[in-house]
Amino acid sequence: MDWGTLHTFIGGVNKHSTSIGKVWITVIFIFRVMILVVAAQEVWGDEQADFVCNTLQPGCKNVCYDHFFPVSHIRLWALQLIFVSTPALLVAMHVAYYRQEAARRFRRGEKRNEFKDLEDIKRQKIRIEGSLWWTYSSSIFFRIIFEAAFMYVFYFLYNGYHLPWVLKCGIDPCPNLVDCFISRPTEKTVFTIFMISASVICMLLNVAELCYLLLKVCFRRSKRAQTQRTPPNHALKESKQNEMNELISESGQNAITGFPS
Amino acid sequence: MSWTFLRDLLSGVNKYSTGIGRIWLAVTFIFRLLVYMVAAEHVWKDEQKEFECNVRQPGCENVCFDYFFPISQVRLWALQLIVVSTPSLLVVLHVAYREGREKRHRKKLYVSPGTMDGGLWYTYPISLIVKTGFEIGFLVLFYKLYGGFSVPYFMKCDLKPCPNTVDCFVSKPTEKTIFTLFLVITSCLCVVLNFTELSFLVLKCFVKCCLQKYSKKLKSSVCECHNLRYVKYGEMGAPPLLQKHHLDSAMSTAQGGETKVLCGTQEA
Numbered sequence: 258m259d260w261g262t263l264h265t266f267i268g269g270v271n272k273h274s275t276s277i278g279k280v281w282i283t284v285i286f287i288f289r290v291m292i293l294v295v296a297a298q299e300v301w302g303d304e305q306a307d308f309v310c311n312t313l314q315p316g317c318k319n320v321c322y323d324h325f326f327p328v329s330h331i332r333l334w335a336l337q338l339i340f341v342s343t344p345a346l347l348v349a350m351h352v353a354y355y356r357q358e359a360a361r362r363f364r365r366g367e368k369r370n371e372f373k374d375l376e377d378i379k380r381q382k383i384r385i386e387g388s389l390w391w392t393y394s395s396s397i398f399f400r401i402i403f404e405a406a407f408m409y410v411f412y413f414l415y416n417g418y419h420l421p422w423v424l425k426c427g428i429d430p431c432p433n434l435v436d437c438f439i440s441r442p443t444e445k446t447v448f449t450i451f452m453i454s455a456s457v458i459c460m461l462l463n464v465a466e467l468c469y470l471l472l473k474v475c476f477r478r479s480k481r482a483q484t485q486r487t488p489p490n491h492a493l494k495e496s497k498q499n500e501m502n503e504l505i506s507e508s509g510q511n512a513i514t515g516f517p518s
Numbered sequence: 519m520s521w522t523f524l525r526d527l528l529s530g531v532n533k534y535s536t537g538i539g540r541i542w543l544a545v546t547f548i549f550r551l552l553v554y555m556v557a558a559e560h561v562w563k564d565e566q567k568e569f570e571c572n573v574r575q576p577g578c579e580n581v582c583f584d585y586f587f588p589i590s591q592v593r594l595w596a597l598q599l600i601v602v603s604t605p606s607l608l609v610v611l612h613v614a615y616r617e618g619r620e621k622r623h624r625k626k627l628y629v630s631p632g633t634m635d636g637g638l639w640y641t642y643p644i645s646l647i648v649k650t651g652f653e654i655g656f657l658v659l660f661y662k663l664y665g666g667f668s669v670p671y672f673m674k675c676d677l678k679p680c681p682n683t684v685d686c687f688v689s690k691p692t693e694k695t696i697f698t699l700f701l702v703i704t705s706c707l708c709v710v711l712n713f714t715e716l717s718f719l720v721l722k723c724f725v726k727c728c729l730q731k732y733s734k735k736l737k738s739s740v741c742e743c744h745n746l747r748y749v750k751y752g753e754m755g756a757p758p759l760l761q762k763h764h765l766d767s768a769m770s771t772a773q774g775g776e777t778k779v780l781c782g783t784q785e786a
Contacts, residue, residue: 259555262525262547298560305568305689315572316672316687323671327692335557339548346544354537430572430672430685 260290263342270345273352273383277466281459285342288455293334297452300444301331307440314432321426321437327414330445334452337407341459344396344403351392352383386477390470397467404460408453418453420445521555524603531606534613534638538715542708543606549704550599554592558697561690562592568689575681582675582686588663591694595701598656602708605645605652612641643719650712653705660702667702669694 264286271282304326310318385393412418420442427434439445525547532543565587571579616638620626661667671691676683688694 259552263552266548305564315570316685319568319570319687319689320671323690323692326690328696329561329690329693332557332561332693332697336553339552339556343548346548350540350544430687 260294263339264290266349267342267345270349270352273348273385273389275385275466275469277462277469281462281466284455284459284462285338289334289338289452289459292448292451292455293331293338297331297334297448300441300448301329303440304329308437309440310426310431310435310437312431312435314430317426317428317431317435318437320428321424321431321435324426324428325424325437330411330415330449333407333411333414337403337456340403340407341400344399347396348389348393351389355383355389385470390474394467394470397463397470401460401463401467404456404463408456411453418446418449420449521551524600525551527610528603528606530610534609534642535606536715536718538711538718542711542715545704545708545711546599546603550701550708553697553700553704554595554599558592558595558701561693561697562590565590565689569686570689571675571680571684571686573680573684575679578675578677578680578684579686581677582673582680582684585675585677586673586686586688591660591664591669591698594656594660594663598652598701598705601656602649602652605648608641608645608648609638612638639723643716646712646716646719650709650716653709653712657702657705660698667695667698669698 267282267285271279274282305322308318308322310321312318383389420439422439422442424437424439425434426437528543528547532540535543566583569579569583571582669688669691672685672687674683675686
């Protein structure tokens, strides 16, 4: 049980996503999950063992470490990735529900002309419109909220995205203000900035996808309104012809009676 | 044998679950199992190595650690996940038993082995009740063992061989508290989902029973009306069309829910 399971869950949604959504999934799994697993966990592996304070007082190191790192960077990133990926499950559940309904109607005998068999229902790509559009847009909205929230929590907890190489700590049981040294601060800063940048890119992709969906809906609605207002050409010609015939017949009648209309 | 085994077992349950059951499975997989595997397990990795007491007496740290953490929180979490997932297997076993029966008798005994009817209707709510019981049991155990859900950053210990009351410091207490609270919240969420699913099933059954009783009552009152009419008009020899007309109007009145009496039987 690991990130591969999450990939299986989210990969299923990939089929019904927009192109921007597919790019987002790729960025998440390659630039964030893989980097977290392959690199970040090695860099943060010895974080407490190599956190050293300038005192032999037992307990001082533990207390200072806990004060400066209430939650480790990699745990926060892992939680962020899990939370950011889960709104896609809403879409997966909606698609599964839609397929279940279609299969039920197919078994009852309706929609036989739309699908060849039950396998066809499973293979069909569902268009993002109607209620699925709302589910999909809500999932993107929640993704943006979660990304922003985690980035803020990160900034708030660590006073920025830069790790200093020395911290001053004077909490009990430390006897006085002691110097505490973090292990590999520069490497950790590099990875932190990398993960934050990937987070920002994912957020921008989500915003772009949301705008794309909104534009698509507006464009579809305006097209529908246009087709309703102006009837198609042959109907137009017919109605004009009818008008002409009426005018001719009226003028003919008037000519007979001798009174102007 | 690892967590993937449990995951594969539980994926089979998905087919026979209700909608809320599937949400429960998703919450369990993603917010409990996955979080445990990728994050929580690592937080408690060096818990004894970094547990430090303010004394150099050999054995004092070991004794104090064992006293304050009889079983590690993360191990209790893993046990809870395993124990809470297993009642769902009751449903899988029951469906497998049904399929076995159909194979043995070589004929279709059920609408489909996975449909929730007959015995399976009892197995599913029982598995829900057992699941909920285990969840609540583990939460109570957690609370009682650690005196709450927060991990203090130091503890006072005076057990032998410690020479006096010493201060012992826990590693990463804040991070452990955050993950413990996360565990408790997801556990409570699962309890709520189980209760909701149980209520939904009970309500569904209640509505079905009421509808069945109502349709039985309707059938019996229609039969009575038919008999009454037959007795009344039998001697006069009324044409069958008239009898049928009154029967139809009686049925439509009963369906419309009006209180007008046509057959001498009151329909509310």
